[in-house]
Amino acid sequence: MKILLTNCKIVNHDKTLTKNILIEDGIIKSLTDDTPQADKTYDLKGKMVLPGLIDMHVHFRDPGLEYKEDIISGSYAAAAGGVTAVCPMANTKPVNDNAIITKYMADKGKELGICDILPVGAVSKGMHGEELTEMGDMLSAGACAFSDDGKPVLGSDVMRRALEYVSGFGGMILSHSEDKQLAGEGVIHEGEVSAITGLRGIPAETEEIMIARDILLAKLTGGHVHICHISTRYGVELVRWGKSKGINVTCEVTPHHFSLTDRELLSYDTNCKMNPPLRSADDVKAMKEGLMDGTIDCIATDHAPHSRDEKFQEFDLAPFGITGLQTLVPLTLNLVREGVINENDFSRLCSYAPAQLLRLKGRGVIEEGAMADIAVIDPDKEYVFDKKLNKSKSVNTPFMDKTLKGLCVLTFKNGREVYKADI
Structure with missing residues (x-):
C-alpha cells in the first residue's frame, strides 16, 4: 500500500x-x-512532521498491575502523544527479570502493532539488588537495556558487576539514582516548601551521591551508565564532568522536571508527588541549561500511572508518579517557545538521540529507507x-x-x- x-x-x-x-x-x-x-x-x-518519538522510560504495569495501565492502553496513550516506541521498566508484578516475561511484553506489543514495546529487563533478580539476572537471555528475548528503576541498585559491587556484564555486549544500565537511606521517609524535595508544608523532605544529595557513584563505576568498568530522570543542578554538573573525562555516561530529563517546581506542592496535590521529587526553581533552570549545552541527552516521560484511589489518600501514603506520554509534546514545545531549544533539538532529544542510545536502526530520522x-x-x-x-x-x-x-x-x-x- x-x-x-x-x-x-x-x-x-x-x-x-x-x-x-x-x-x-x-x-x-x-x-x-x-x-x-x-x-x-x-x-x-x-x-x-517528526520521526516517531521514542520514550526511553515508561511504566506500563503489565504484567500484574493492569488496573493502572497495560500494554494495550499504554500503547494507545503513546500513539496519542506521537510516540512510536517505548521502553517499559521492569517493576511489573512479577518483576521482568527473565526472558519469559520479556518476551511476553515484546510479543504483546508486536501483536497490537500500535507502538514498539522494548522492555527494560531488571538488573537484579526480583529487583532485590543482590543476584544479577540473566541479561543475555533477556537481551535475546527483546530487552533493550537493564534497570531496577523504582529501586536503586544499592550495592556498589552489584552495580559494578552489572556494568561489566553489559559492556560485554554493548548494553546499557539505566540508573535510578537514589540513596534510600538518606531519602528516608521523605516525600517531597527538602527545602523551603517542605518546611512550610511540614512534609518530609528528600535532599538533592540523595540523587547526587548515587550519580557520582555510578559515574565512577562506569569509569572503573568502561560500561555505559544512563542516569534516569535527572532533577538536580549538581546532578547535571556531575554528568557534565563525567562526559568531560570521557566516561561513558548519558542522562535523561522528564518534562515535569523542566516544567514544574516544588511550589506545586503547596497545594498538597498528590498528582505532583513523584520520585525524584519536583525540585527548586534553580534546579529547573539547571535542567534547561543542561538541555541547551547538550549535557542532557534526551527527554523521557517516566510515565507512571496509578489509579485514582491510590492517589486519593493522605500525602504520605499516596504512591510516587505521574502520567506523561500525552503531555510530552506540549511541554517540550514550551522549551522551543522559550528559546531553550529549537525544533531540531526537539526532534533530536525525543527521537534521534534515544534511537542512537538504544541502537535502533532506521528510526529517529525521516529519510529514504x-x-x-x-x-x-x-x-x-x-x-x-x-x-x-x-x-x-x-x-x-x-x-x-x-x-x-x-x-x-x-x-x-x-x-x-x-x-x-x-x-
Whole structure:
C-alpha cells in the first residue's frame, strides 16, 4: 500500500525541509517535490512532521498491575502523544527479570502493532539488588537495556558487576539514582516548601551521591551508565564532568522536571508527588541549561500511572508518579517557545538521540529507507487536556483539565495510521 503525505514540514535532528513523503510497505520510499500516485493521501498543511518519538522510560504495569495501565492502553496513550516506541521498566508484578516475561511484553506489543514495546529487563533478580539476572537471555528475548528503576541498585559491587556484564555486549544500565537511606521517609524535595508544608523532605544529595557513584563505576568498568530522570543542578554538573573525562555516561530529563517546581506542592496535590521529587526553581533552570549545552541527552516521560484511589489518600501514603506520554509534546514545545531549544533539538532529544542510545536502526530520522514511524504535530493548537483526550487508564497528572499548546494530530506506525486527534 502506498501512502502520500503532502505539504510536510519535516523536522529532523539536523535539518528542516519541506517535502512530500511517499510511504510504501511501511518504509519511507522517497522524499519528493512531486505528487506521485498513492492509495491514500494526507494533506498535512505545513504541520511539523517528526520521526516517531521514542520514550526511553515508561511504566506500563503489565504484567500484574493492569488496573493502572497495560500494554494495550499504554500503547494507545503513546500513539496519542506521537510516540512510536517505548521502553517499559521492569517493576511489573512479577518483576521482568527473565526472558519469559520479556518476551511476553515484546510479543504483546508486536501483536497490537500500535507502538514498539522494548522492555527494560531488571538488573537484579526480583529487583532485590543482590543476584544479577540473566541479561543475555533477556537481551535475546527483546530487552533493550537493564534497570531496577523504582529501586536503586544499592550495592556498589552489584552495580559494578552489572556494568561489566553489559559492556560485554554493548548494553546499557539505566540508573535510578537514589540513596534510600538518606531519602528516608521523605516525600517531597527538602527545602523551603517542605518546611512550610511540614512534609518530609528528600535532599538533592540523595540523587547526587548515587550519580557520582555510578559515574565512577562506569569509569572503573568502561560500561555505559544512563542516569534516569535527572532533577538536580549538581546532578547535571556531575554528568557534565563525567562526559568531560570521557566516561561513558548519558542522562535523561522528564518534562515535569523542566516544567514544574516544588511550589506545586503547596497545594498538597498528590498528582505532583513523584520520585525524584519536583525540585527548586534553580534546579529547573539547571535542567534547561543542561538541555541547551547538550549535557542532557534526551527527554523521557517516566510515565507512571496509578489509579485514582491510590492517589486519593493522605500525602504520605499516596504512591510516587505521574502520567506523561500525552503531555510530552506540549511541554517540550514550551522549551522551543522559550528559546531553550529549537525544533531540531526537539526532534533530536525525543527521537534521534534515544534511537542512537538504544541502537535502533532506521528510526529517529525521516529519510529514504527509514521506517515510516511518523508523528505529525500542530505546534499552535491550544486545547484542554481532559479525560476525553486521555488514552491512559489513569489520570494522575497535574496537567489534567489544563490548557496546553501543541498537539500530536496524527501518528503513523510502520506507515499505518494508528492515531488521529478528534479535536
